[in-house]
Amino acid sequence: xxxxxxxxxxxxxxxxxxxxxxxxxxxxxxxxxxxxxxxxxxxxxxxxxxxxxxxxxxxxxxxxxxxxxxxxxxxxxxxxxxxxxxxxxxxxxxxxxxxxxxxxxxxxxxxxxxxxxxxxxxxxxxxxxxxxxxxxxxxxxxxxxxxxxxxxxxxxxxxxxxxxxxxxxxxxxxxxxxxxxxxxxxxxxxxxxxxxxxxxxxxxxxxxxxxxxxxxxxxxxxxxxxxxxxxxxxxxxxxxxxxxxxxxxxxxxxxxxxxxxxxxxxxxxxxxxxxxxxxxxxxxxxxxxxxxxxxxxxxxxxxxxxxxxxxxxxxxxxxxxxxxxxxxxxxxxxxxxxxxxxxxxxxxxxxxxxxxxxxxxxxxxxxxxxxxxxxxxxxxxxxxxxxxxxxxxxxxxxxxxxxxxxxxxxxxxxxxxxxxxxxxxxxxxxxxxxxxxxxxxxxxxxxxxxxxxxxxxxxxxxxxxxxxxxxxxxxxxxxxxxxxxxxxxxxxxxxxxxxxxxxxxxxxxxxxxxxxxxxxxxxxxxxxxxxxxxxxxxxxxxxxxxxxxxxxxxxxxxxxxxxxxxxxxxxxxxxxxxxxxxxxxxxxxxxxxxxxxxxxxxxxxxxxxxxxxxxxxxxxxxxx
Numbered sequence: 001x002x003x004x005x006x007x008x009x010x011x012x013x014x015x016x017x018x019x020x021x022x023x024x025x026x027x028x029x030x031x032x033x034x035x036x037x038x039x040x041x042x043x044x045x046x047x048x049x050x051x052x053x054x055x056x057x058x059x060x061x062x063x064x065x066x067x068x069x070x071x072x073x074x075x076x077x078x079x080x081x082x083x084x085x086x087x088x089x090x091x092x093x094x095x096x097x098x099x100x101x102x103x104x105x106x107x108x109x110x111x112x113x114x115x116x117x118x119x120x121x122x123x124x125x126x127x128x129x130x131x132x133x134x135x136x137x138x139x140x141x142x143x144x145x146x147x148x149x150x151x152x153x154x155x156x157x158x159x160x161x162x163x164x165x166x167x168x169x170x171x172x173x174x175x176x177x178x179x180x181x182x183x184x185x186x187x188x189x190x191x192x193x194x195x196x197x198x199x200x201x202x203x204x205x206x207x208x209x210x211x212x213x214x215x216x217x218x219x220x221x222x223x224x225x226x227x228x229x230x231x232x233x234x235x236x237x238x239x240x241x242x243x244x245x246x247x248x249x250x251x252x253x254x255x256x257x258x259x260x261x262x263x264x265x266x267x268x269x270x271x272x273x274x275x276x277x278x279x280x281x282x283x284x285x286x287x288x289x290x291x292x293x294x295x296x297x298x299x300x301x302x303x304x305x306x307x308x309x310x311x312x313x314x315x316x317x318x319x320x321x322x323x324x325x326x327x328x329x330x331x332x333x334x335x336x337x338x339x340x341x342x343x344x345x346x347x348x349x350x351x352x353x354x355x356x357x358x359x360x361x362x363x364x365x366x367x368x369x370x371x372x373x374x375x376x377x378x379x380x381x382x383x384x385x386x387x388x389x390x391x392x393x394x395x396x397x398x399x400x401x402x403x404x405x406x407x408x409x410x411x412x413x414x415x416x417x418x419x420x421x422x423x424x425x426x427x428x429x430x431x432x433x434x435x436x437x438x439x440x441x442x443x444x445x446x447x448x449x450x451x452x453x454x455x456x457x458x459x460x461x462x463x464x465x466x467x468x469x470x471x472x473x474x475x476x477x478x479x480x481x482x483x484x485x486x487x488x489x490x491x492x493x494x495x496x497x498x499x500x501x502x503x504x505x506x507x508x509x510x511x512x513x514x515x516x517x518x519x520x521x522x523x524x525x526x527x528x529x530x531x532x533x534x535x536x537x538x539x540x541x542x543x544x545x546x547x548x549x550x551x552x553x554x555x556x557x558x559x560x561x562x563x564x565x566x567x568x569x570x571x572x573x574x575x576x577x578x579x580x581x582x583x584x585x586x587x588x589x590x591x592x593x594x595x596x597x598x599x600x601x602x603x604x605x606x607x608x609x610x611x612x613x614x615x616x617x618x619x620x621x622x623x624x
Contacts, residue, residue: 003017081114081115082114082115082118084114085110085111085112085114085115085118085121086111088107088108088110088111088114088121089107089108089111089118089120089121089124091107092104092105092106092107092108092111092121092124092128093124095107096124096127096128098153099146099149099150099153100153100169100172101128101131102168102172103165103168104124104128105125105128105129108121108122108124108125108128109125112125143176143177144177146176147173147176147177147180150169150172150173150176151173151180151181151185153169154166154169154170154173154185154188155188157169158188158191158192161195163192163193163195163196163199164192164196166188166189166192167189167192167193167196167215170185170188170189170192171189173185174189186219186220189219190216190219190220190223190226193212193213193215193216193219194212194213194216194223194225194226194229196212197209197210197212197213197215197216197226197229197230197233198229200212201229201233201265206233206236206237206240207237207456207458209233210230210233210234210237210456210458211456213226213229213230213233214230217230222410222411222413224410227410227413227434228260231260231434232257232260232261232264234435234453234458235253235256235257236253236254236257236264236265236267237458238253238453238458239253239254239257239270239274241458243274244277246522246523247274247277247278247281248278248523248541249523250274251271251274251275251278252614252616254267254270254271254274255271256613256614257271258271259613260613268301271301272298272301272302275294275295275297275298275301276294276295276298276307276310278294279291279292279293279294279295279298279310279314280310282294282314282544283310283314285544286317287544288314288315288317288318289314289318289565290544290545291310291314291318292311292314292315292318293565295307295310295311295314296311298311299311356379356380356574356579356594357379357380357575357576357624358378358379358400358574358575358622358623358624359376359377359378359379359383359400359622359623360376360377360378360379360572360581360592360605360620360621360622361374361375361376361387361394361395361396361403361420361620361621361622361623362374362375362377362394362583362592362608362618362620362621363375363391363392363393363394363405363608363618364590364608364609364612365392365609365611365612365613366609367611371389371390371408372390372391372392372408372613373386373388373389373390373391374386374387374388374391374392374394374403374405375387375608376420377592377605377606379574379579379594379605379622381605381606384606387403387420387421388403388405388418390407390408390409391405391406391407391408391409391416392405392406392408392617392618393405393406393437393438393439393617393618393619394619394620394621395439395440395441395619395621396420396441396621396622396623397420397441397445397623398441398443398444398445398486399445400420400623400624401419401420402417402418402419402420402445403417403418403419403420403621404416404417404439404441404448405417405418405439406436406437406439413433413434414433414434414436415436415437415439415448415450415465417467420623433452433454435452435453435454436450436451436452436454436463437450437451437452437617438450438451438480438481438482438617438619440482440483440484440491441484442484442489442510443484443485443486443487443488443489445467446466446467447464447465447466447467447510448464448465448466448467449462449463449464449476449482449483449484449491449510450462450463450465450473450482451463451479451480451481451482451493459478460478460479460480461475461476461477461478461479462475462476462477462478462479462480462482462491462493462495462512463475463476464476464510475512476491476508476511476512477495477508477512477515478495478496478500479493479494479495479496479506480493480494480495480525481493481494481525481526481527483527483528483529483536484510484529485529485533486529486531486533487529487531487532487533488533489509489510490507490508490509490510490533491507491508491509491510492505492506492507492518492527492529492536493505493506493507493508493527494506494524494525494526494527495515496522497515497517502517502520503522504517504518504519504520504521504522504524505517505518505519505524505527505536505538505551506518518536518551518553518556519538519540519551519556519558521540521542523540523541523542524538524539524540524542524549525538525539525540525616526538526539526569526570526571526616526619528571528572528573529573530573530577530597531573531574531575531576531577532577533553534552534553534554535550535551535552535553535597536550536551536553537549537550537561537571537573537580537597538550538551538558538571539568539569539570539571539582540558543560545564545565545567546567546568546569547560547561547562547563547564547568547569548560548561548562548568548569548571548580548582548599549561550580550597559599560599561580561595561597561598561599562582562584562595562599562602564584564586565586566584566585566586566587567583567584567585567586567615568582568583568584568586568593569582569583569584569615569616570582570583570615570618570619570620571620572619572620572621572622573622574622575622575623575624577597578596578597579594579595579596579597580594580595580596580597581593581594581605581620581622582594582595582620583608583615583618583620587604589607589608589609590607590608590609590611590612590615591604591605591606591607591608592604592605592606592607592608592620593605
């Protein structure tokens with residue numbers, strides 16, 4: 001039997017052909033189509049591609065929305081910039097109409113900065129520059145006409161108290177014709193800068209105010225009112241810098257302001273708050289007597305119930321905690337009298353060693369006259385003589401023949417040099433910078449180190465100036481209260497590290513290199529080398545009160561020399577290193593005291609008077 005499909009020979013009883021599988025007796029069909037699986041129709045890469053396209057569509061939608069938002073934001077900013085540009089353009093037109101080409105040019109430039117395609121502003125900018133160029137080289141007739149116009153505009157602005165634009169106009173006028181109405185222009189320009197500075201002070205923009213005061217003083221150097229107001233603003237800014245960081249320094253600053261002008265800004269409240277906060281700090285450390293003193297000072301400004309309660313509580317704890325203080329006695333006979341400095345008369349001559357030779361220079365403040373004077377007294381308390389008025393911070397030259405000092409004379413502000421016996425000032429060291437202070441001689445007597453905060457940032461810097469020569473003083477580094485070693489080329493000073501941290505006393509080379517930290521308390525100040533250069537005496541409030549310490553360079557662990565509830569400071573060594581002179585108000589009045597370098601035999605030499613405007617900025621000098 002043959003298969004109908006493949007023709008193969010098969011047995012009779014077979015139902016299906018064993019060769020092709022055809023059912024015997026069933027008609028042959030065409031090839032059966034095998035349907036592909038889902039995997040065959042849609043491979044994995046097709047699915048991944050589809051999923052990726054789907055996610056891409058979503059991201060494109062989101063991105064489209066974001067781009068639309070950005071576009072809208074940019075468009076809105078462009079509209080705003082255009083509006084601002086139009087405002088500046090209109091201001092420029094107004095200035096141009098008034099003939100103020102400088103201000104007009106500035107406004108048109110700003111309009112173009114905001115909208116670079118603002119062609120009208122570009123055209124006006126070219127126009128105003130052309131007109132300004134024409135005015136830059138005017139004929140005498142056009143110069144006079146232009147000067148008249150600018151002067152009239154300045155007068156109008158001045159009457160409106162528009163100090164900034166008045167100053168700009170007057171500076172423009174001075175550039176055009178320096179001699180035009182010279183006296184009136186000078187007075188108006190000074191007043192504009194001065195009044196602008198006062199306005200900035202009222203707005204608490206003190207750094208800008210200082211720059212305006214400086215501008216005023218450039219116009220009228222040495223103006224006493226401008227100098228005073230600048231000092232007030234500068235001291236206030238200094239006090240703010242110490243606020244909450246160093247209450248002693250903050251109090252010093254606001255005390256100085258309060259003495260000069262009790263109504264200045266909020267100085268009374270500032271001083272009260274500083275006293276209160278410092279008292280709270282002492283109370284937290286259980287330094288009750290010092291806390292009582294601060295609270296009492298605050299109560300003198302505002303005797304409210306809270307401060308009186310704090311003071312009384314501190315006084316109670318002080319009485320039960322304080323230990324008896326040993327009394328140092330001295331034999332005195334009346335030989336010297338000071339009346340010139342203040343309205344206080346005191347007569348003393350301490351019992352001093354015959355080794356106390358040489359002479360001591362110090363400054364005293366006359367509150368009635370409102371100025372300082374320098375006195376020289378012999379080391380045995382005799383021969384008290386006033387050698388210079390309107391002067392403070394004396395420092396003898398190494399040979400004792402000259403004194404460098406801080407001059408308060410309006411025509412000779414800053415550091416000056418004169419003969420030690422007095423007379424006219426011989427040399428100006430630093431020009432007319434009232435901030436220059438704390439002078440100290442190099443051991444060869446050729447140079448002066450000093451401190452100043454005359455720069456715009458009001459930070460104290462140490463400088464070196466040659467006594468005779470040319471050129472500006474050389475800045476060494478940030479710091480204050482420099483003292484030049486009598487035995488080497490090193491300078492000890494109060495300063496901090498490069499980051500403004502780790503403050504205390506440092507020693508550096510005379511060129512400012514290799515600063516090395518000597519002491520570690522930020523209040524350490526007024527360092528003074530011993531004559532052999534082995535020790536440094538200094539004052540510090542590290543124990544809560546101004547006392548005198550000494551540190552040996554071979555063993556830099558400070559030793560406290562004075563222990564007193566009053567103020568002790570400004571140490572100065574005798575030429576032989578056997579005595580230390582210092583300033584103190586321990587007996588109710590300020591006086592010069594002497595002691596041994598170990599703190600023994602403390603006694604009063606001569607009184608200086610009743611008060612100081614700022615005793616911490618003074619210094620004492622002792623020479624043979």
